[in-house]
Amino acid sequence: QISGDVVRIGIITDMSSVYADIDGAGGVEAIRLAIADAKGMAAGKKVELVFADHQNKADVAASKAREWFDTQGLDLLIGGTNSGTSLAMAKVAAEKKKPFISIGAGTSRLTNEECTPYTIHYAYDTVALANGTGAAVTKAGGKSWYFLTADYAFGTSLQADTSAVVTKSGGQVLGAVKHPLNASDFSSFLLQAQSSKAQILGLANAGGDTINAVKAANEFGITKTMKLAGLLMFINDVHSLGLKTTEGMYLTDSWYWNQSPESRAWARRFFEKMKRMPSSLQAADYSAVAHYLKAVEAIKTDDGDKVMAQMKATPINDFYTKGTIRKEDGRGVHDMFLLQVKSAKESTEPWDYFKVVTRIPGDEAFTKLADSKCPLVKK
Amino acid sequence: MSNLILETRKLTKEFKGFTAVDSVDLQVQRGHIHALIGPNGAGKTTCFNLLTKFLTPTRGQILFNGHDITGEKPAQIARRGVIRSFQISAVFPHLTVLENVRIGLQRFTGTSYHFWKGLSGLRQLDGRALELLELVDLRDMATLRAADLPYGRKRALEIATTMAMEPELMLLDEPTQGMGHEDVDRVTALIKRVAEGRTVLMVEHNMKVISSIADRITVLARGAVLAEGDYATVSRHPKVLEAYMGSEAAELQGAH
Amino acid sequence: MTDFFGVPLPALLGQLLLGLVNGSFYAMLSLGLAVIFGMLNIINFAHGALYMMGAFLAWMGLEYFGVNYWAMLLIAPLIVGVFGLVIERLLLQWLYKLDHLYGLLLTFGLTLVIEGVFRSFFGVGGQPYSAPEALQGATNLGFMILPNYRAWVVVASLVVCLGVWVLIEKTSLGATLRAGTENPKLVQAFGVNVPRLVTLTYAGGVALAGFAGVLAAPILQVNSLMGSNLIIVVFAVVVIGGMGSILGSILTGLGLGVIEGLTKVFYPEASNTVVFVIMALVLLVRPAGLFGKEK
Amino acid sequence: MNKKPLGYAALFIAIALLPFLGVYPIFAMKVMCYALFACAFNLLIGFTGLLSFGHAAFLGAAAYAAGHALKVWGFPPLLGIAFGTLMAALAGLVFGLLAIRRSGIYFSMITLALAQMLFFYFLQAPFTGGEDGLQSVPRGSFLGINLENDNALYYLVLAIFVFGFWLIYRTVHSPFGQVLTSIRENEARATSLGYDAARFKLMAFVLSAGLAGLAGATKTLVLGFATLTDAIWTTSGLVILMTLVGGMGTMVGPIVGALVIIALENKIGDLGQWLAGVTGIQWFTGLGESVSLVTGLIFILCVLAFRRGLVGEAGALWERLRKPANAR
Amino acid sequence: MAHALEIKGLQAWYGESHILHGIDLAVPQGQVLTLLGRNGAGRTTTLRAIMGLTDRRSGSIKVHGQETVHLPTHRIARLGLGYCPEERGIFASLSTEENLRLPPALKGGRGKVMSEDEIYAMFPNLAERRHSQGTRLSGGEQQMLAVARILRTGADILLLDEISEGLAPVIVQALARMITALKAQGFTIVMVEQNFRFAAPLADHFVVMEHGQVVESFTAAQLESKRALLDELLSV
Numbered sequence A: 001q002i003s004g005d006v007v008r009i010g011i012i013t014d015m016s017s018v019y020a021d022i023d024g025a026g027g028v029e030a031i032r033l034a035i036a037d038a039k040g041m042a043a044g045k046k047v048e049l050v051f052a053d054h055q056n057k058a059d060v061a062a063s064k065a066r067e068w069f070d071t072q073g074l075d076l077l078i079g080g081t082n083s084g085t086s087l088a089m090a091k092v093a094a095e096k097k098k099p100f101i102s103i104g105a106g107t108s109r110l111t112n113e114e115c116t117p118y119t120i121h122y123a124y125d126t127v128a129l130a131n132g133t134g135a136a137v138t139k140a141g142g143k144s145w146y147f148l149t150a151d152y153a154f155g156t157s158l159q160a161d162t163s164a165v166v167t168k169s170g171g172q173v174l175g176a177v178k179h180p181l182n183a184s185d186f187s188s189f190l191l192q193a194q195s196s197k198a199q200i201l202g203l204a205n206a207g208g209d210t211i212n213a214v215k216a217a218n219e220f221g222i223t224k225t226m227k228l229a230g231l232l233m234f235i236n237d238v239h240s241l242g243l244k245t246t247e248g249m250y251l252t253d254s255w256y257w258n259q260s261p262e263s264r265a266w267a268r269r270f271f272e273k274m275k276r277m278p279s280s281l282q283a284a285d286y287s288a289v290a291h292y293l294k295a296v297e298a299i300k301t302d303d304g305d306k307v308m309a310q311m312k313a314t315p316i317n318d319f320y321t322k323g324t325i326r327k328e329d330g331r332g333v334h335d336m337f338l339l340q341v342k343s344a345k346e347s348t349e350p351w352d353y354f355k356v357v358t359r360i361p362g363d364e365a366f367t368k369l370a371d372s373k374c375p376l377v378k379k
Numbered sequence B: 001m002s003n004l005i006l007e008t009r010k011l012t013k014e015f016k017g018f019t020a021v022d023s024v025d026l027q028v029q030r031g032h033i034h035a036l037i038g039p040n041g042a043g044k045t046t047c048f049n050l051l052t053k054f055l056t057p058t059r060g061q062i063l064f065n066g067h068d069i070t071g072e073k074p075a076q077i078a079r080r081g082v083i084r085s086f087q088i089s090a091v092f093p094h095l096t097v098l099e100n101v102r103i104g105l106q107r108f109t110g111t112s113y114h115f116w117k118g119l120s121g122l123r124q125l126d127g128r129a130l131e132l133l134e135l136v137d138l139r140d141m142a143t144l145r146a147a148d149l150p151y152g153r154k155r156a157l158e159i160a161t162t163m164a165m166e167p168e169l170m171l172l173d174e175p176t177q178g179m180g181h182e183d184v185d186r187v188t189a190l191i192k193r194v195a196e197g198r199t200v201l202m203v204e205h206n207m208k209v210i211s212s213i214a215d216r217i218t219v220l221a222r223g224a225v226l227a228e229g230d231y232a233t234v235s236r237h238p239k240v241l242e243a244y245m246g247s248e249a250a251e252l253q254g255a256h
Numbered sequence C: 001m002t003d004f005f006g007v008p009l010p011a012l013l014g015q016l017l018l019g020l021v022n023g024s025f026y027a028m029l030s031l032g033l034a035v036i037f038g039m040l041n042i043i044n045f046a047h048g049a050l051y052m053m054g055a056f057l058a059w060m061g062l063e064y065f066g067v068n069y070w071a072m073l074l075i076a077p078l079i080v081g082v083f084g085l086v087i088e089r090l091l092l093q094w095l096y097k098l099d100h101l102y103g104l105l106l107t108f109g110l111t112l113v114i115e116g117v118f119r120s121f122f123g124v125g126g127q128p129y130s131a132p133e134a135l136q137g138a139t140n141l142g143f144m145i146l147p148n149y150r151a152w153v154v155v156a157s158l159v160v161c162l163g164v165w166v167l168i169e170k171t172s173l174g175a176t177l178r179a180g181t182e183n184p185k186l187v188q189a190f191g192v193n194v195p196r197l198v199t200l201t202y203a204g205g206v207a208l209a210g211f212a213g214v215l216a217a218p219i220l221q222v223n224s225l226m227g228s229n230l231i232i233v234v235f236a237v238v239v240i241g242g243m244g245s246i247l248g249s250i251l252t253g254l255g256l257g258v259i260e261g262l263t264k265v266f267y268p269e270a271s272n273t274v275v276f277v278i279m280a281l282v283l284l285v286r287p288a289g290l291f292g293k294e295k
Numbered sequence D: 001m002n003k004k005p006l007g008y009a010a011l012f013i014a015i016a017l018l019p020f021l022g023v024y025p026i027f028a029m030k031v032m033c034y035a036l037f038a039c040a041f042n043l044l045i046g047f048t049g050l051l052s053f054g055h056a057a058f059l060g061a062a063a064y065a066a067g068h069a070l071k072v073w074g075f076p077p078l079l080g081i082a083f084g085t086l087m088a089a090l091a092g093l094v095f096g097l098l099a100i101r102r103s104g105i106y107f108s109m110i111t112l113a114l115a116q117m118l119f120f121y122f123l124q125a126p127f128t129g130g131e132d133g134l135q136s137v138p139r140g141s142f143l144g145i146n147l148e149n150d151n152a153l154y155y156l157v158l159a160i161f162v163f164g165f166w167l168i169y170r171t172v173h174s175p176f177g178q179v180l181t182s183i184r185e186n187e188a189r190a191t192s193l194g195y196d197a198a199r200f201k202l203m204a205f206v207l208s209a210g211l212a213g214l215a216g217a218t219k220t221l222v223l224g225f226a227t228l229t230d231a232i233w234t235t236s237g238l239v240i241l242m243t244l245v246g247g248m249g250t251m252v253g254p255i256v257g258a259l260v261i262i263a264l265e266n267k268i269g270d271l272g273q274w275l276a277g278v279t280g281i282q283w284f285t286g287l288g289e290s291v292s293l294v295t296g297l298i299f300i301l302c303v304l305a306f307r308r309g310l311v312g313e314a315g316a317l318w319e320r321l322r323k324p325a326n327a328r
Numbered sequence E: 001m002a003h004a005l006e007i008k009g010l011q012a013w014y015g016e017s018h019i020l021h022g023i024d025l026a027v028p029q030g031q032v033l034t035l036l037g038r039n040g041a042g043r044t045t046t047l048r049a050i051m052g053l054t055d056r057r058s059g060s061i062k063v064h065g066q067e068t069v070h071l072p073t074h075r076i077a078r079l080g081l082g083y084c085p086e087e088r089g090i091f092a093s094l095s096t097e098e099n100l101r102l103p104p105a106l107k108g109g110r111g112k113v114m115s116e117d118e119i120y121a122m123f124p125n126l127a128e129r130r131h132s133q134g135t136r137l138s139g140g141e142q143q144m145l146a147v148a149r150i151l152r153t154g155a156d157i158l159l160l161d162e163i164s165e166g167l168a169p170v171i172v173q174a175l176a177r178m179i180t181a182l183k184a185q186g187f188t189i190v191m192v193e194q195n196f197r198f199a200a201p202l203a204d205h206f207v208v209m210e211h212g213q214v215v216e217s218f219t220a221a222q223l224e225s226k227r228a229l230l231d232e233l234l235s236v
């Protein structure tokens, strides 16, 4: 029973604005690869892909999703980057009783306060990043921390989460300075950070703010006395900064293209098409769709409830990750990696940017079920 | 009530070390057409701007009907009944002639802030507006856009709008400037007509106009009062002759 | 060590100096805006986009043609200027007779287009660009470590700003420019080729933006959105300054940079809004801005 | 003479019938919200001559205020909307007091800057949820009718829209509107006639802000969330574009403009793919990723060639066609 | 006699409105021509059309024999024309002195270049207000400045629009003396005047306009015989 005799998958992501590089058109391409690997078929029916740009506007995302569910018989919705849009789409999918997989949203609310039976949060969330970087760096010897924090919900919660982990792991938080969003000049904040004499400067910000902060840190020689830890950074950010500026930085991610032979192989395929290496989100796009198609193939239906049950029941096992989707709240649980940026000397080929410092097991990285604020979790 | 409608006491305006109006004591009698003349740059327009608070006096006092209005805002002064015209014509170009006048009348209806009301209330004003237009010979142009009027007619429209405010005191700044002779005569007659029952203070360079309608004349020079009196007195005043009228004085009567 | 509200004096001096660096950018951009506004009566919303273009050109020059920073410091403003020339001839010249707001709207549209084009070619990620060899490193001033490049930014922009000020306020070309601002037709009737003057003014104004862009490239992230974040702050600077005088826009730009720098020390959360708060305060006291003339 | 009200009535009846014609109610409601927003904006630019570049602030303020009232305080829907509207009007008052003393482009820049300040506040304030937005705002019920039903909500929104439009129409054609026109035409003269120009402009500004707020609050009710998009400066640009495309200073122009722009925003990707399919030019597939570029081009085109907007140009064309006919 | 300015069939438009309907004028070198007419007759427009300041124009305008109808305004000016507009056009952002110095010397101009001292001697008011902002001058002072400004450029053909407007009688007399002097120095002058008493003794030629057309044209010598006609045309 495939509705409409076609399995239709839709991705709504930022294709034109600040997050377009880490997902965007590359994400769409990754999904195409996943469909191609399934020979374009699932349960004997054709698989089709639709995609749209939400321009980081929740209303555009929600109305597009709604329209697809109602008029196109969409069977699976993939949400790309931007938390606000994902939260809005999750509501729509739940209303239509269709699976929604959020790949690139950072907010942990998707599987907590705002969880639904149809939401899967696949790749990462801010809690995992905090746990990953905070714990691993502290254990690796970065005992004293100072934070440079974007002054809005995302930044503050990232800082709070990380601080908790740092303290728990035996580290010490010496202070924090808040900066406004899109603060073009970071030098003042950095000088304040420097005078704290902390070992680690945690960057609780994202995108352009992180990049400008790193650039200035380098310029003022702060990297000589402190190690930077990007709490939300992607390979694309390192690419645009260059190794010279980022050398030695720590960051946590769910995947790195050079982490295993299978990953390398897939990344090559992606590179052929996009002329750059995939980000972890793009790999996750592939993995999520592949996982879905396998589920449909297995139970021969695209019924929302049944596919959700099947996806949650089967472990994920591909080049991207090995893990599970938690039955109760839809949290994807898998290993995360603490990465360190190589020096230009160590880097042997283009896009060879990271060395893996530690692997963080999934159940350490993600919110424990016991701590979940999801109303669906029975306690 | 005193016979003085407007009085200034030591009215002074300084611009960065330059005194444009220099302790002027002006006294305007109720019911007069009072002319303010003087050489260029004497401070006449500045005086007007002070009286209507388009400029703030540096020193001095302005009394209107015995009230000190020195501290009031332009719109407040207008509401007291002191209405001015401008040296360059001031109409609302894209409104019709009728609407121009109606804007003036509208203020008395007290509905100007009523954004929920229709325009039907305003139509009651049309009759009065047309009367005013009749007064300035604009009745048959009532539906034209003000922008399409010839220059002289715009000045007339301006006067009609000013009249709509039922001003006690009208301030006219060079009302005949830039007009053909035909229009000058018309406007002079018009001023004379509308001045009945109210007071007019006007700046004018056209001696023919002044001599024919002004009851009293104040001559300003370099910001200060040079002479004052009726036309006969002023036009014979030697200092006025020297500073303002020049050798032409003898034939002044026939000027223009 | 002397403290100043709990902040050591040397640190404070450091922050002041850093504020001056930012102020230099504000000054240069608001100066360009003021010049263009004066002559064309157009608020050049595209100023931010052209600033971005300057930065990108610096990067492209190095990346594709191996042209170094110093050469690009001249070439990029030139290219941006020529681009401005084209914009003015092609688009803006049809708007002079219309209400100002159309100029604002057109250049707003232009901003979207320019940013869109850069984005579709280069994505939204930043491009790496580092300071030229000669200016790398930092100098220890005793109270702080000042990267040499930042010192250079302050010097370069001050020199440029001063030069423009002299040109406009003290020369007869400047007088002609100011007159052309008010009544271009009449100035033309005196035998001055006003259309050409207007075109060149626009080109010159945006070249200033391009120059600022090149200066910014080694400090800030070179990306397609770098201009739009800045332009609104620059607008606020212009409102505070009052656009009345060239000197006003320069002083206000520098001053606000410094104030912003201080805010980053005492109350960092507000450092983005402080400019707007000051704007509100200034407007309450002086509606025409600090240096503006009441109409 | 009295054909106009009939025309509007026909328009509203047509809108009322849309859901029966298979039009997507949520889409139509969203368009109505933006149309009201644009109409409110047009009250300023088209009839008062003030270009506000910060109108998104009012949309956003009302969206958050209403959302908070509905979700956290549990206000009933209409009361929530009223609260949002009130907050927007209040914001309008504050902005107005600061901005109204400057005219022209300065006014635009000041409103833009103030709006940006409010944006930063929304970004940092905890109750807005930062970039996650204020999500899951309940629709509640009105007079016992459950508004979770799209069609029921549709008519409520239509009623709000008609009310807003009526208020704007009234304002423009009122004694107050007359004074506004005169101030736009010649401020010094209006002042000398005893009108306090600043007060009139301020009132128009507050009115416009309030109506923009009404649109924003209603939007929150319809979509169930309020996000930073509502308050960001590009949204202020968008509403200008809507008004410009539709026709400044015309009554229905902003409605048409809102429809065009919202449709474009939602459908441009499909349009690009369709174009690529028809023409075989691959470049068009990327159109969906270039919304702002296309928006920019429309802006430029409108300013250069269609300043009167769709409705204005249509009106002018109609006049031209009619005139020779009359002459004959 | 060489004509400094020769106009044939000049038509001009403001937007859609057709204002001048074929004007013919010829001004010999060194003479003064006065344009008379009621308000709105098109005299100002004639001057503006000569300078290329109307929206559109056609016909022929020869300055010292050179056709200018297709030239942009600044090129026309450089042939030696000085224009003093009706609305004066004093620049607010410039001081009196800067206003005076603004118009560049015209390369094509063959007229006498007056020095600043001579100008200040002629208009003492200006000397006194030399450093004040242009528009802070009184109406009359602005008028003086507007005239003074074009005497510095070397223009030999002056187009003067209502220069006696709004001036005190003493100043008007001074202006009359100035025009006589300029004429003696070989300037060619086209004046628009409302003030017939001012213009009458100065002009060599009179042209009366009505509705954008020339309705009457005569020389100073014929003035007396045309009095009656003039009274009717201008209702003087």
Ligand SMILES: Nc1ncnc2c1ncn2[C@@H]1O[C@H](COP(=O)(O)OP(=O)(O)OP(=O)(O)O)[C@@H](O)[C@H]1O
Pocket (backbone or CB within 6 Å): B150, B151, B178, E014, E015, E017, E019, E037, E038, E039, E040, E041, E042, E043, E044, E045, E046, E086
């Ligand atoms: N900018 C303009 N746009 C449209 N029409 C204009 C414009 N300027 C003048 N006109 C019209 O052209 C006609 C001739 O005007 P012009 O100024 O040449 O008259 P004039 O003889 O100089 O009269 P005045 O004594 O008023 O200066 C008038 O009907 C006037 O309304």
Ligand SMILES: Nc1ncnc2c1ncn2[C@@H]1O[C@H](COP(=O)(O)OP(=O)(O)OP(=O)(O)O)[C@@H](O)[C@H]1O
Pocket (backbone or CB within 6 Å): B015, B016, B018, B019, B020, B038, B039, B040, B041, B042, B043, B044, B045, B046, B047, E129, E132, E135, E136, E137, E138, E139, E140, E141, E166
């Ligand atoms: N805002 C100002 N700043 C500086 N000086 C000014 C200002 N306004 C006027 N003045 C000066 O004050 C003097 C008086 O100007 P005002 O306009 O009152 O003269 P007026 O008597 O109206 O002359 P006219 O008859 O020529 O119009 C002039 O010398 C003028 O230059």
Ligand SMILES: [Mg+2]
Pocket (backbone or CB within 6 Å): B044, B045, B046, B087, E138, E139, E140
């Ligand atoms: Mg005056």
Ligand SMILES: [Mg+2]
Pocket (backbone or CB within 6 Å): E043, E044, E045, E086, E161, E192
């Ligand atoms: Mg004229």
